Amino acid sequence: xxxxxxxxxxxxxxxxxxxxxxxxxxxxxxxxxxxxxxxxxxxxxxxxxxxxxxxxxxxxxxxxxxxxxxxxxxxxxxxxxxxxxxxxxxxxxxxxxxxxxxxxxxxxxxxxxxxxxxxxxxxxx
Numbered sequence: 001x002x003x004x005x006x007x008x009x010x011x012x013x014x015x016x017x018x019x020x021x022x023x024x025x026x027x028x029x030x031x032x033x034x035x036x037x038x039x040x041x042x043x044x045x046x047x048x049x050x051x052x053x054x055x056x057x058x059x060x061x062x063x064x065x066x067x068x069x070x071x072x073x074x075x076x077x078x079x080x081x082x083x084x085x086x087x088x089x090x091x092x093x094x095x096x097x098x099x100x101x102x103x104x105x106x107x108x109x110x111x112x113x114x115x116x117x118x119x120x121x122x123x124x125x
Contacts, residue, residue: 008087012057014068015080021067023112024058027084027092029121051121053094055082061103061111070101070115082117086124094119 012019032049059067073080077097084092096119105111 010087011085012055013081013083013085016083017068019057019059019067021059021062022057023060023110024056025084026056028054028056030054031121053092053096053119053121055084055094055117055119056114057117058112058114061113066113070098070113073098074101080117082119090124092122092124094122096120 010025012022012025029051030053031046031051033046034049036044036047038044061067072078074097079095079097081093081095086092094117096117098115099118101113101115103111103113
């Protein structure tokens, strides 16, 4: 019988302040490369693109108000730093912009604030 394992938790920080109400995070990294096709070779490889990371964060919203208001970063495209502390002590830290947010509420569910961050491609350190 195989042993049980502990699985990774992620913690999100914006400008070095932990988001204690964070309930979900999705990290998408892309090279934005383009396929290169030629007559003789067919698919010949990739042409580099503008690599980036997009991070979507969903947070619960207490009745007292937002833990962090993304609008403060969005209204003037104020640069911010997103840090993710993750598996095996690895960290991902990116500098960029919060480019969108949404707020939702419905019966029998928590109020939720979601925002999307976009920055330069980074790797786990």
